[in-house]
Amino acid sequence: MAGTLSRVNRSYLDGFLSHLRHERALSQNTAQNYARDVRQLFDLAADTALADVTSQQARRFIATLHARGLEGRTLARMLSAWRHLYRYLARDHAFGRNPFLGIRAPKARKLLPKSLSPDEAAQLVDLRGDEAMTVRDRAMFELFYSSGLRLSELTGVRLTDLDLRDGSVRVTGKGNKTRVVPVGELAQRALGAWLTARSTLAAADQPALFVNRSGRPVTPRTVQRRLADWAVRQGITQHVHPHMLRHSFASHVLQSSGDLRAVQEMLGHASISTTQVYTHLDYQYLAKIYDAAHPRAKKKRA
Numbered sequence: 096m097a098g099t100l101s102r103v104n105r106s107y108l109d110g111f112l113s114h115l116r117h118e119r120a121l122s123q124n125t126a127q128n129y130a131r132d133v134r135q136l137f138d139l140a141a142d143t144a145l146a147d148v149t150s151q152q153a154r155r156f157i158a159t160l161h162a163r164g165l166e167g168r169t170l171a172r173m174l175s176a177w178r179h180l181y182r183y184l185a186r187d188h189a190f191g192r193n194p195f196l197g198i199r200a201p202k203a204r205k206l207l208p209k210s211l212s213p214d215e216a217a218q219l220v221d222l223r224g225d226e227a228m229t230v231r232d233r234a235m236f237e238l239f240y241s242s243g244l245r246l247s248e249l250t251g252v253r254l255t256d257l258d259l260r261d262g263s264v265r266v267t268g269k270g271n272k273t274r275v276v277p278v279g280e281l282a283q284r285a286l287g288a289w290l291t292a293r294s295t296l297a298a299a300d301q302p303a304l305f306v307n308r309s310g311r312p313v314t315p316r317t318v319q320r321r322l323a324d325w326a327v328r329q330g331i332t333q334h335v336h337p338h339m340l341r342h343s344f345a346s347h348v349l350q351s352s353g354d355l356r357a358v359q360e361m362l363g364h365a366s367i368s369t370t371q372v373y374t375h376l377d378y379q380y381l382a383k384i385y386d387a388a389h390p391r392a393k394k395k396r397a
Contacts, residue, residue, distance in 0.1 A: 111183050132176035153194040170200035210342040227292045241282035243344035246337040248314050252304040257275035
């Protein structure tokens with residue numbers, strides 16, 4: 096990407112970044128992401144003044160970047176940045192039109208969520224040790240995998256949301272919607288052990304179920320870090336992140352039950368189309384079993 100900007104483009108970029116920081120109150124990091132995308136536009140436009148860029152050229156810019164291997168999500172982000180730039184230019188520099196209005200990025204590839212195998216999931220949550228933070232982590236991971244929670248839902252669980260007698264937990268998900276999901280037996284045991292350890296760390300008026308050594312609510316960042324660290328120690332070869340346990344829960348329940356509606360309810364998906372991605376995971380799993388077991392699936396060797 097060319098490094099030197101014309102005087103005019105430098106003026107446009109500086110003014111746009113000032114607008115983002117001071118009027119839209121965007122962070123320095125976000126503003127710099129916009130700057131990178133705008134510089135890409137300057138390179139594509141080359142000697143064409145921004146005011147003279149046509150819709151046809153705008154479509155060609157997107158086609159050029161797509162041909163270079165940029166994914167739909169990246170191109171959609173760039174288009175958004177470029178539209179915002181032209182809105183600013185219309186307001187502050189009297190630009191008459193926005194050539195990027197109505198242009199859509201190529202459809203992004205639908206990436207299947209990564210999940211652990213049932214054996215890997217069992218290996219991950221089977222933490223050994225009775226130190227308080229180990230007991231806590233075991234309970235967190237078991238609840239994650241047992242109930243298919245989002246990270247924000249896990250860290251938001253309050254002591255009063257958990258009902259071990261009933262084997263359930265109440266969580267607040269997207270859109271501030273509350274749902275009650277089952278908690279498996281192994282998770283119940285891990286949580287019972289954690290409640291005992293928790294009583295020595297948390298103050299009586301602390302509502303959070305999961306706390307740190309100081310008795311304060313555990314943060315999402317802490318959960319991410321602890322999960323990644325434990326995955327390495329437990330011998331899991333792939334990088335493990337919190338959402339992977341949610342994906343694993345969904346795919347494993349679907350493999351066992353085939354009940355898409357039930358999985359939708361437990362995940363808290365507003366639309367079943369969101370849940371249907373796990374049917375692809377289920378098919379991949381079945382295809383592997385078929386390839387390994389069916390005599391007609393194996394390629395004949397010469």
